[in-house]
Amino acid sequence: MDEAALTDRLAGSLEDTRAARDALVEQGVGVVAPVLDVLCDEESPVEWTVSGDVLCRIGEPALLPLAEAAASARAARSPEVARRIAWATARLEVDDPGVYVPLxxxxxxxxxxxxxxxxxxxxxxxPRRFADPAVPLLGDPAPEVRRQAVLLFEAMGAETAVPLLRRIRRRPAPAPGIRAGALEALAAVAGPAVLDRRDLAAWRRLTRIKRRTEIPEGMHVCGSWYAVPSTDQDAVLDAFGLADxxxxxxxxxxxxxxxxxxxxHRTRTHHKCARVFVSPALDGWTLVFGESSEDTHRIGDADDPEKAQGPVVRRRCADLGRRFGAAQWYGMSCGDGWTAWCIAExxxxxxxxxxxxxxEREGERQGERGRSRPVGAGAPAHPAEAGYLLPHLDGFPDGAxxxxxxxxxxxxLARRRQVMDEFGIPETCHATDIAARLSVDPGSLGPHTRVTGSGVLALTACGREHGHPEGALPC
Incomplete structure (x- = not known):
């Protein structure tokens, strides 16, 4: 059947094309190629889920053609085409998923x-059944393939996967990278606690090597962190009650x-408050990333956790400020625009x-309550905010x-810049902007950042009881 005839039969909704789809599925392998062409044609009037449904129901005869389409230049050029092919490939109606193993x-x-x-x-x-053929892909040259191999072992569960991976670690590897991939999978399945003495030694050796030449890079900033003006890491660990x-x-x-x-998505208790990352001294400041046990449970046990966060953070900053002379706390979200900061002197x-x-802000800026004059006028609540617009304020006149x-x-963007210039509206600030002025912006680390000492992962009280969270980490 040619593509024009297919288009005529399949143009319509899933319900409208039921009879046509049934007839094509009956024809089987003979229509796979033209139906696949329709699926990959972004200009086709056929809804792609309609052609995709035909291929899924044809099943195994469509597998290799879909695989070749996934490897084609057409899929490489178009993320949409690649997405359609992956959707259909993953949903083929096959009696035995083992048909995917040759791929x-x-x-x-x-x-x-x-x-x-x-x-x-x-x-x-x-997944347990497919462990043996997946082992070579733990050392695959493609990073995303290695990641999927690790995820396959993780899907088996720790009880099954850990013994398999330990055996891989103890045997001579048939190809480079497999034993390293097994080490990563072990950490992903059950966390560092499952690593034996030799594996921990290998990981620590690699860490030492990479630390010598590591060039700081900007971090993905989402979550909260404290900053204190100190290079005394032991004192910082003690201040937060951290160990190991x-x-x-x-x-x-x-x-x-x-x-x-x-x-x-983690189901283990205390996975968020088991450990924190304490940075090396960065331009003379030590940053503490994560959620300590004391603060987390003080907030979580409150009747209104959102209301409790502010007092807990202020108390912690005041305590740190007394000990180190100053302290700051910052919060950012990559999902909903949340941003916050607390400054102690x-x-x-x-x-x-x-x-x-x-x-409910401490140190409110003059003129914050209204918009009767250009926002940005009035004294800032703190010098670090000078020249910025606070994020909860609009600042643009009606009808802008x-x-x-x-x-x-x-x-x-063009109109926004025009109005900002016309009315003198400043840029909006976020936690990273304030951090850049007062201490260190973790999102802007780079070769210019002066690094002293080593960063550490340290256990909170919850971590000392429950151990590190599961999950592999890059070195």
Whole structure:
């Protein structure tokens, strides 16, 4: 059947094309190629889920053609085409998921990655069945393939995967990188606690090597952190009640912070408050990333945790300020625009701001309550905010964007800049802007950052009881 005839039969909704789809599925392998062409044609009038449904129901005969399409230049050029192919490949109606195993040896990394993804989404018994053919991909040259291989072992569960991975670690590797991949998978499955003495020694040796030449890089900033003007790491650990510090690279520490903060899918108790990352001294400041046991549970046990965060943070900053002369706390979210900061000088909190609690700020700026004059006028609540607009304020006069198509981003930006220049409206500040002025912005670390000592992952009271969270970390 040619593509024009297919288009005529399949143009319509899933309900409208039921009979046509049934007829094509009956024809089987003979229509795979033209249906696949329709699926990959972004200009086709056929809804792509309609053609995709036909391929899924045809099943195994469509697998290899879909794999070749995934490896094609067409898929490489178009993320949308690649997404459609992956969707159909993962949903083929096959009696045995073992049909995907030969694709683990496909020359194209995208196909290997896709096959691993499909296999790991079977029930736990199925990934165990595919462990042996997946082992070589723990050392695959493509990083995303290695990641999917680790995830497949993680899907098996610790009880099954840990013994398998330990055996891989103890045997001579058939190819470079496999034993290293098994070490990563062990950490991903059950955390550092499952690593034996030799594996921990190997990881620590690699960490020491990488720390010598590591160039600081800007961190993905999402979560909260404290900053104190000290290079005395032992004193900082003591101030937060931390123990068992393990030296790590900046890259490892940043990954742990982000992984723990975003680990909403984790089921283990205390996964968010088990450890923190204490940075090396960065331009003379030590940053503490994460959630300490004391603060986390003091907030979480309150009747209103959101209301409790401010007092807990202020108390902690005041205590740190008395000990170190000054202290700051910062918060940022990559998802909902939350930003906050708390500044202590000596043992006194002189400024606390939270965009979501804008009516309950310490050290309120003059003119914040209204918009009768250009926002930015009036004295800042703290010198670090000078020249900035606070994030809860609009600052733009009514009608500033009348006549502008807000869906046209370039037009919106042009008008925004014009109005800001005309009315003298300053840029909006966020926690990282205040941190850059007062201490260190972790999002702007780079070759210019002066690094003293080593960062560490340290256990909180919860971590000392429950151990490190599971999950592999980059070195």
């Amino acid at each position: 683990l040896k496909h020359p194209h990394a995208t196909v290997r990655e896709l096959a691993l993804s499909v296999l790991r989404h079977q029930d736990k018994a199925a 510090p393990e030296p790590v690279t900046l890259r490892t520490g940043a990954a742990a912070w982000n992984q723990d903060h975003h680990g909403w 000596g043992g006194e909190v002189v400024r606390h701001y939270d965009v979501f609690e804008a009516g 964007f009348d006549g502008v198509d807000l869906m046209d981003f370039e037009a919106y």
